[in-house]
């Protein structure tokens with residue numbers, strides 16, 4: 183919550199809008215392609231919502247099949263607890279790519295500036311909704327809107343669902359392109375049901391280093407500086423928990439939850 187949801191999203195909002203989109207808007211003449219300028223705000227919102235959602239479906243699917251781009255998506259899958267905050271857990275580069283592609287066209291194509299906060303609000307709402315650890319059955323609406331019943335499976339630690347349920351807002355893409363996995367029940371409530379099938383750092387900065395260079399935390403513990411840094415976060419959490427007189431966090435357990443996926447029937451090949 184501290185690094186991804188609060189600090190990263192605040193900093194990246196400045197980077198994306200002030201240092202990427204604004205210079206793009208100011209330094210080039212886009213007046214010839216501003217075809218959405220005279221549309222009403224609801225039509226503009228709907229247009230950018232559908233176009234960006236199709237893009238994010240395709241890019242997300244590509245990330246699951248490309249080794250390099252998987253490196254900037256695995257952070258999103260690393261959580262052993264999936265809840266409304268999980269949507270904000272994304273690699274810095276993934277956010278910069280996706281939000282630039284999301285918001286730059288809105289400004290460059292001449293949409294009403296109010297479309298930006300409306301779209302950002304819808305993103306936040308859907309992000310929290312599809313990751314929420316609540317049981318929701320949408321009935322027939324499940325063919326249109328994405329929901330936790332589909333997206334939580336996308337975060338499950340099962341090989342069968344690694345290439346399924348890529349949609350973000352409109353589940354229609356998964357139904358349309360044949361990538362839906364909907365067994366009618368949720369993945370489970372144990373930590374081993376969730377996240378990645380391989381060891382992954384728990385720390386925000388180590389996760390970003392891990393995306394560039396693979397390393398084994400256990401091997402690095404022989405270095406004093408690494409050990410100090412490795413124990414810093416559980417240390418801080420322990421002091422906070424101690425302050426509230428709760429049970430201490432065991433660093434070993436905290437960092438190394440074994441992931442063992444129960445056997446499920448194999449999902450049919452979609453691609």
Ligand SMILES: [Zn+2]
Nearest residue numbers: 242255259336
């Ligand atoms: Zn994914």
Ligand SMILES: [Zn+2]
Nearest residue numbers: 258269313333
């Ligand atoms: Zn997700």
